[in-house]
Amino acid sequence: MASTNSRKIGFALLMIFLGALFLFDNLDLYDLHIPYYFTKWYTFLFLVGLFLLLVREKSGPGITLLIIGAVFFTADVIDVRIWSLWPVALIAVGIAILFRRRNVPDTPNTGAHPMDTIDEVAIFGGVERTVHSQKFKGGKLSAIFGGVEVDLSKAKLEPGDHVIDLFVLFGGGTIYVNPEMNVEVRVTSIFGGYSDERGGINLEDEGSKLIITGTVLFGGGEVKLRARS
Numbered sequence: 001m002a003s004t005n006s007r008k009i010g011f012a013l014l015m016i017f018l019g020a021l022f023l024f025d026n027l028d029l030y031d032l033h034i035p036y037y038f039t040k041w042y043t044f045l046f047l048v049g050l051f052l053l054l055v056r057e058k059s060g061p062g063i064t065l066l067i068i069g070a071v072f073f074t075a076d077v078i079d080v081r082i083w084s085l086w087p088v089a090l091i092a093v094g095i096a097i098l099f100r101r102r103n104v105p106d107t108p109n110t111g112a113h114p115m116d117t118i119d120e121v122a123i124f125g126g127v128e129r130t131v132h133s134q135k136f137k138g139g140k141l142s143a144i145f146g147g148v149e150v151d152l153s154k155a156k157l158e159p160g161d162h163v164i165d166l167f168v169l170f171g172g173g174t175i176y177v178n179p180e181m182n183v184e185v186r187v188t189s190i191f192g193g194y195s196d197e198r199g200g201i202n203l204e205d206e207g208s209k210l211i212i213t214g215t216v217l218f219g220g221g222e223v224k225l226r227a228r229s
Contacts, residue, residue, distance in 0.1 A: 015047075040076065045069030048190060064169070064217060065190065067091065116158070122146035122171065131155040138162035138210070143171035143219065153178040153226035157208035166214030166221070168192070173221035175212060178228045185223055186213040195222045 046069045053062030075081070118139035120127045123146055130151040135158040141148050144167075153176050166173050166187060177183050177198070187194040194216045212223060 014050075040072070042069045042072040042076075045072075118150060118164070120148050120150065122148040136162065136210075138164050140165045141167070141173055141175075141214075143168045143173050143221075145170045147172040147174075149174045149176075151176045151226065152181070152210075153228055157181060157210055159207050161209045161211060163211045163213060166194075166212060166216070168194075168214075168216040168219040168221055170217070171219045173216070173219075175221075175223050176226040177210065177223060179225055180228075182209045183223060184209060184211050186211060187216055187221075188214070189216045189220075190218075192216045192219045194220065197222045197224045199225075 045065045049062045049065030049069060051062075053066070115131075116133045116135050116137045118129060118131060118141065120129055120140075121142045121144075123142075123144045126147045126149070127143075128149045128151075132154050134156040136152065136155040137158050141150065141164060148171075150164075155178075164175065166175075173194075183196075183198070185194070185196045
């Protein structure tokens with residue numbers, strides 16, 4: 001399998017090549033005879049999907065965007081109503097979940113007590129969870145056409161680095177932390193946003209760190225402060 005660096009180089013060369021072709025076409029230096037559907041907005045979805053799949057190694061979100069782009073491409077080319085292809089959304093959701101489960105271990109911390117981890121899924125609905133663990137070790141959150149809210153303000157981290165892996169598709173995810181937690185946000189947002197509302201606060205918690213990572217597609221969310229009660 002090609003290395004990450006070689007995939008980055010390959011994707012970069014592809015972008016340079018496509019950019020040069022479109023530039024020559026716009027300057028009338030070369031007539032590409034590009035089919036109209038290659039200049040539509042959904043072409044951008046294909047490019048972002050390829051970037052996530054090949055460069056960032058995020059299989060689930062990458063394939064999801066490729067499928068969404070393919071749906072609009074198919075509807076445009078064969079001239080069918082886009083809503084006739086709505087079942088493809090279910091296929092995209094299923095593929096995203098499968099790839100996420102493959103890339104993230106089912107058990108965030110082997111041997112950890114269930115109360116010290118989270119694994120919440122919200123599909124076409126909402127989930128709220130308050131964590132009281134004093135040895136919190138991370139976990140997984142998924143929101144698909146729904147919302148998930150986790151309150152960690154009463155919790156305390158186990159020493160070391162711990163990860164919450166977040167996946168949002170057409171939904172939202174909010175995480176409340178207390179001011180004593182050292183938190184780092186590494187969420188990738190596509191056609192959406194994930195914000196850190198703590199105002200730059202990043203305090204040490206006895207050598208512990210909570211890393212919030214994952215992907216937000218067509219959705220949103222935030223990390224907020226909530227004082228211990």
